[in-house]
Amino acid sequence: MGLIVQKFGGSSVANAERVFNVARRVIETYDQGNEVVVVVSAQGDTTDDLIEKAKEIDERASRREMDVILSAGEQISMSLLAMAIQKLGRPAISLTGWQAGIITDSNYSKSRIHRVTGERIRRELDRRNIVVVAGFQGINKYDDITTLGRGGSDTTAVAIAAALGAELCQIYTDVTGVFTSDPRIVKDARKLDSISYDEMLEMASLGANVLHNRSVELAKKFNVNLEVLSSLERVPGTIVKGESNMEKMLVRGVTRDNNVARISLCDVEDTPGKAFQVFSLLAKHKISVDVILQSIGHDGKKDISFTVDLDNLDGALKVIQENNAIIGASEIIHYENVSKVSIIGAGMTSNAGVAATMFEALYNAGINIQMISTSEIKISVLIEKEYAEKAVKAIHDKFHLGE
């Protein structure tokens, strides 16, 4: 018995029938004696439809006005859900971002939450209301409507859970939890009962699109217990929490990321600050670089290779070409046919055998490694895209993750 925040995405409330399904899930939790705050996204295609409407007016409409129009989407879904809960005989009230006190900065279309002034939500909970809150939206200090950008509704849910000290924040999705690998690729992929924030962060950033990293980061910061679970099947999900996992298995999952491209700068001068020069240029243009490989210099020259998100490839190439007078690469090579395959697990890299086991799996499968990158809790390799699924399966098997 405590406060539980539940978040449902746009497809979960896409039509009246589904809205009632969500209402029933919410009521189940409420009837067990819990206080319930429900965060909802806009229905199904509503957001796309509103973007389309705006584009008919102006392809590059002002971000402030885009946030005004988009926030109407959750205003619709939240009131429908409140109506459905009321129809099923439980007290409910819907609140927009500004009503719920979701205070953000003024970076329209991708605002960050400054704080949640939870008084109104608390007051409605004290009245025994089920409180339905619009995800994805907030209000800035000018009393203007803002939206939170990608992963916004998850972030709203976690922020509310943190502000109100919720016992649990449940993120309902179309999967039953976090898996050791993509079940579409690896047949015996296993659902994890729990995972740490850091492991989840790596999983998410590596293509297991269950939770957006912003929400996990926020959950970590405020120690919010997260649960990823299915909005369709009634099975326990995966708990994301602070404690490092006590299960035996070091490696928690294998992921694949196809949204990646490699760029190589050949024969740049082997002087101090050269890499800094390149990457600060890219950073200035807000292009994130992931794996970096620098060859050992010889003859006063070296090669610098790195990966960027596929959708940043053109931008990155443009920046480099325009500045090559300073960078001085003899050649700029890019390659799109790559995938990043990673293993994730807390404390993994302190165990020397793990990397070796991963590379052995790839060697046995006859897959060449182009680049390697390691962090506290992950090891990533860049390989030919066509071998990515094969690599994931081989590694999953090698670590016995399906058992």
Place this chain on the structure above:
Amino acid sequence: MGLIVQKFGGSSVANAERVFNVARRVIETYDQGNEVVVVVSAQGDTTDDLIEKAKEIDERASRREMDVILSAGEQISMSLLAMAIQKLGRPAISLTGWQAGIITDSNYSKSRIHRVTGERIRRELDRRNIVVVAGFQGINKYDDITTLGRGGSDTTAVAIAAALGAELCQIYTDVTGVFTSDPRIVKDARKLDSISYDEMLEMASLGANVLHNRSVELAKKFNVNLEVLSSLERVPGTIVKGESNMEKMLVRGVTRDNNVARISLCDVEDTPGKAFQVFSLLAKHKISVDVILQSIGHDGKKDISFTVDLDNLDGALKVIQENNAIIGASEIIHYENVSKVSIIGAGMTSNAGVAATMFEALYNAGINIQMISTSEIKISVLIEKEYAEKAVKAIHDKFHLGE
């Protein structure tokens, strides 16, 4: 050069092309050096679509939640209009009801405006912004969203004009102004250059559905200059204002109202308080009575006849039948085949000839008068519905209104 409030209805902003048409009208006024506040309704069928969505959940959804969902409609149209104005190179900002400070009571779905705290609008005007405000919606003292019910957007426009001391409040419609009669019936109906608030009130309540009475009443109270004009044609409209009209013509217009039914209570006791009994009963059930006719009593009995709106007929009959033990009518007759035809004009009834001229027109046309009602500025007659158009034409001719 001053502050002008312009209001555009839902059909005026139904699609991108029309939104741009409105934007150009607005910009024209702005470029003449005026400050401009634009009030918009929801696009075309948006409100109906949202009602439909709500009804799929609950036919009798809570009025608070209905207001939440419906207010999303203007949030969409107002941002689109602001985008269009910006696209055409002028600064614009959209404000919801709560952002614009439209403070209402808590009578959800038909709230009345308490006041407009115009600071935000004023601030945006001072920044030379064209300010686009959502019509039809406001906020109550609990910070909950309310809507204003029928005629809401016109009322928003007038309330803003009053609060900010606007020079003029223009209501754009699909007609070019207020006419001496319905141009679909009377071919030579003439557009009036100006009309007084009181005359407009009678015109509106008698079926000339150009302006909702709420907005006219508000305009009268705060002496706001209103103009009714076409959103399509570029011609001057009709000014509605306080001063009684100096034009020669006493009779300003002829209207017809088919939304009327007659009820007769036969042989009720001819004692004091009998009429009061009947009409207080109806008032208790929120049924408005219009024309009332009471026969001269004889043998201690009299007949009471009155008219109600057609949609209130069933309700009125039910109330009377259920209470006929007290009322004591020997028979309750109702008749739906009636129309109310009226002439309107300030100071008209102090001119004895006017009523006579009207009755003469009807006599010449061979039309029998069932009931007569007069007020300061109108004379109404109840006649057979099938003769209504003929009556309107005959009266319009008789008073030379087309000249």
